[in-house]
Amino acid sequence: MNLSGLKMIRQNQYGLDKVISLFFWLVPLIVTSLFIWILGDIIRGGIGQLNWAFLTTAPLDTGRQGGIAPILVSTLLILGVCLAVSLPIGIGTAILLAEFTPNHNWFGRLVRRSLDVLAGVPSIVFGLFGNAFFAKTLGLGFSILSGGLTLACMVLPILIRATETGLSAVPQEYRLSSASLGISRTSTLWHLLLPAATPGLLVGLVLGIGRAIAETAALIFTSGYVDRMPTSLLDSGRSLSIHIFDLSMNVTGGDANAYGSALVLILILLLINAIASYLSGKYSKTLKV
């Protein structure tokens, strides 16, 4: 092949490279602009509502007027119940899967497969299950407890998988050298493996909280609709996502407050995200696995 032919191939290659890199720039650009568009819309619509009174007063006129104080409290309580239940169970299961059941073990495979299926179940199914089991069978009724427990079921698969991935990413050498020093498995787990897996756990936590806090369908059937300030975990409580749904779908003239509530929801999510990435960065700095 002569030199000019070679040149032509190069130029063609170069042209193709350009097209492909343009494509790879374009895709994230579209995704990002979608996100910015939605965010912009919510900020534009909600910023006018957002003030201290909105956060601290009760809704009036089925939410058209007033604030979201009881809804915020219910949301945080539901989230609290959800995490209080799902964190210990989730971390425990992840430890079992990552440290005590080898990959080819039938029990481990069964649990992993079940979790993958659970992660894909539509939230409305969780809602109906929660209604049947927590609200009716266990007699918890429409309550924050029922809602939190239902959310815990939904969040568990995400939490477990992320923690398990975090634990599996810890180098095997740590386990070997720890054992070679006569350190018990429990101590190895507690002092070495769990701290090293913390960044992974935090990622799972953020994803889980994200799913829980945005959940509507599962909560309609479990924690209920009531927008009063809850006095106990057995009270019904309306979450932010349900409030947004209700205001925009069922209450004419509720759009402004729906926007305000959506903005608060997004701010909470961003805050949780920021805290988690700060903690995760701090941990990876000191541990550097």
Add this chain to the structure above:
Amino acid sequence: MTKSIHNNLDRHKIAEIQPLMQIHQLSLFYNQKPAFKDVTLSIPQNSITAIVGASGCGKSSFLICLNRLSDLIPGCTVSGHIQLGTLNILSPKANTTALRRRIGTIFQKPNPFPMSIKKNITFPLKEHGVKDSQQRHNIVEQVLKDVGLWSEVKDRLQDNALTLSGGQKQRLCIARTLALQPEILLMDEPCSALDPISSGIVEDLILRLRQKYNYTIIIVTHNLAQAKRIADYTALFWVDKGCGRLIEFAPAEQFFNAPNNELTKAYVNGIKG
């Protein structure tokens, strides 16, 4: 620990020292496939035993049986008998935590924990019941001096151990093991991941440990020259029909100068391996 000190090393005398660890018909399998088979030898007390041989002949696998680290490897089974004093190491009743304190391991790749330099040493100590923090600190200072690291790190004991250089990390790992006062040190190619200077430092350290504290050391090495420099006894492993075998085990002088086995002769003369 016995008090016999042999600064003037007389290898023939060492041959009379009674064996510390007796290994009989030891075999190890990974999912039924043997890594090495039927190894019988006695590890003499207060001596350095080098295990040499080509890659994949089961040297490292042999080492991990001796303190039951093989338990941690999925699909790994061990048969045979290992006796350490009155303790039958392979017995299911043997307390592996206590066993691994008596038999420390240094790995090929230095692997300090992602903690501070000091905590790398105090964490195992706490685990083994050294409750007094002053006592722990004294041990830290002592073992870091033993491995020649104290002057280099005494002002930054709280720094993350992962900020140390490769050679320093390996010496920290040795210090961490020494802090538990083991009777036997297993070393799996402790110098092969290090640069020549760090490697020399670690090698000197091994000799010093044997002389100062009478450690019994079993070291796997790829480096024949290293084995020649430091070993009192040498064992050659070789692959035969896809499975590692012990070819020859002899005092180092005999092993290098007048081996019994033709394979050993070829190996030490650089014809094979």
